[in-house]
Amino acid sequence: MNTKNSQVRLDFPPVQAPETSPDETGFRGTVAIRTQGCKLNQADSDTLARRFIAAGYRLVQSPAKADVFVLNSCTVTATADSKARQALRAASRANPDALIVATGCYAERSKDELAQVEGVSLVMGNTEKDELPSMVTSLLEQKGNRPDNLLPILDHSTQLEGVGTTRLATDIRRNRAMVKIQEGCDQVCAYCIVPKVRGRERSIPPELLVEQINQRAADGCLEVVLTGTQLGTYGFDLPGMTLTGLLERILAETTVPRIRVSSLQPQEITPQLLELWQDARLCRHFHVPLQSGSNRILEQMRRRYTTGLFAEKVGLVRRSVSGCCVTADLIAGFPGETETEFQESLSFARSMEFSDMHIFPYSPRPGTSAVYLSGDVPQPVKKERTAQLLAMAKEGFASFRNQQLGKTVPVLWESSAKHEGGTKWRGLTGNYIRVHTSSRDDLGNTITPARLEDLSEDEVRVEII
Template identity: 45%
Template sequence: MTRVLIVTFGCKLNQAESEDLGRRLAGEGFEIAQLPSEAEVMVFNTCSVTHIAERKIRQAIRSNAKINPSLQIVVTGCYADRDRSGLLTLPNVLGVIGNDSKSEIPAFLSDHSHHRVRIPRSFMPIRARSFIKIQRGCDHRCSYCIVPFVRPVKHSRDPASIIAAIKLRQAEGTKEIVLTGTEIGEYQSNGLGLKELLNRILEETTIERIRVSSLQPQELTPSLVGLWTNERLCPHFHLSLQSGSNSVLGRMRRRYSTDMYRKAVELVRSVVPDAGISTDVIAGFPGETDAEFDNSAAFIEEMNFSRLHVFPFSPRPGTQAAEMPNMVEAKLIQRRVEKLLSIGQECLNTFEKQFIGTKQKILVEGKSGNKWVGFTGNYIRAKISGSQDIINQIVEVVL
């Protein structure tokens, strides 16, 4: 049988789509490889959100082609939509298939493979955490973002299909599912929004942990956040920020202000006091002055996030921000990145310290050295000693 390795770059939506692709390939008779050395074919599910991400993908393709000259490579995802012709020039690339055609990859590979046998769908490895796509696409066109150019059509998955997928993952042994998409706060299907979908999942499934990926502050309502009183919903919220300066948010064409953001955080903490709140921030957006950066840094400190993901501004072709004047010089961007990373580390330390000595439930996902590693519901990484195999189990420990 042909051995295929799927390599995923970027967002949780890509991770969900890679999982789905792996299941389809396994169902069609392909063996899912776990290491590059095992693979005859590699599928790169790509990201195009920054030029750095694209560079890493090109490097990975060239590196694997050099190590294994007979390797066949298929490229899919956002980079495939953005620059198909460029990717086709890279070594060993057999095909470039866009986001909307990912479902055609098994058939494409079948046409280029000759040694396959039917194997059961359950051949897929068990995952403690599984990603479930509930929505795709965004048309808001924030001034810096490439996503509306590569995933422009919004579509929400039918609730019955989502619930069936969750039940399948649970039957396979998954303990936690992550609901993901491009803009999941705008989920709408058959008259149901995200709140109604979560209610149905809570009522119609028994999966132990449900995690919701990125939301935006204007999407949070008391009735939606109120669902988190159910302990099956993991008390972790990823609320996109991008900047703590209102003037920068305006140039970014974001749909909220820092005051709206502050109120969303206050709402979460009033309902779910132990919640982890993480976010993304861009450093060095075009025209970002020292005063704007200082305002942003101060706001981030005020919010006291549990985790902070920092990205240097990366101009993407075709976006408004790429044509804006007053680009910030690279060295200054790097200094701002380092400052924000330092703030983020302080916030993480403060958040984790308040749980030392408390009992927490950990979903064990793997092993690091001689310790088991997993995450609490509010996304604190924990290590557990012990010789007994507890992988893919939820255990209660004292942090």
């Protein structure tokens, strides 16, 4: 439950080091990669890590032990910007001799701003990520581990061609892999900076995605999460291809046990798409961004649906996919939102009975049209509305999980920690319930049936069957 932080997740765990190091004869140095923001950023970081490994670098988890520190940043809110600057300064303090690199969406939006952060040596936006390992290598060769008075800020005006087409020679060991299926967004919602920092929509060819998923499965991944900026429009630029067609190919041409679709807009959900969830390999988890439960505010946001359409599509999902988890995003305090409209939004969201929600207090983003709207909501009011939404979301979170108690479901076991009497394992169900159990067996990266027993805080205790 995202109640501890009302923003998107701002700091994923560090990209894990591979089981083996690169050949020492071609060893160039160590690199630590941190990821902020969304699952798409996480997928980009995994790709970047593999490219660094292929270039002769070894991954480490601690910035203090890294020759190169890379921050893959988020810029969806002002808080995300602040967290990025903090992370860069902290890495520089931990290792003053390291080459500090800023990339990602914040770097794409405001290279000059990040260039002023103490310790930063290189700033590269999203459109230059593919070149980052070679640029880092060049800087290290020319100037050593810390370039003196040298801060390249690349600024390419062209979009990447063939995004995601490079086959990755080395993989990152994990049990869930993020696979990017498309890049960019043409929706241009009033509040959203993403189209500015991710560019126009473009799809990755299905044959390349099938190859990548099969590679992840061969490397031991038991779940792939299909990520992107606008998944539902996948294939608009590929003749005869749609998201439904892509999923059909993935189901037919891969063997990975679990496939998760990270997000769908309500207007993109169709009966034909949902029919595919008859295959148990597709995870019963649907993230459907709402943003507001007021039709006037949705229109001001330039969202392409009404609350009526949203409710219709969520109902279709629940009728078509039994036991599914439906999660959503909601923005509090959008410009011009009256108290009446906020109460409409709160009431509508409650009626949807979401299994979890991400709550965002509205944050003005330079370069978006919403910054020019009148009726700014005072910060104290915005804070109070956020608190009310979080309280409502917490109720829905507990209600959904309590409804699932007693059921037996497959669990993918992701991590463990030693404790008295054995090992505490943590895992994830297909319908996105975080669970834990105690076991002396090695459950790591396995899928086992488990019965949901009781809810404690943010997790459900299970018994392995």
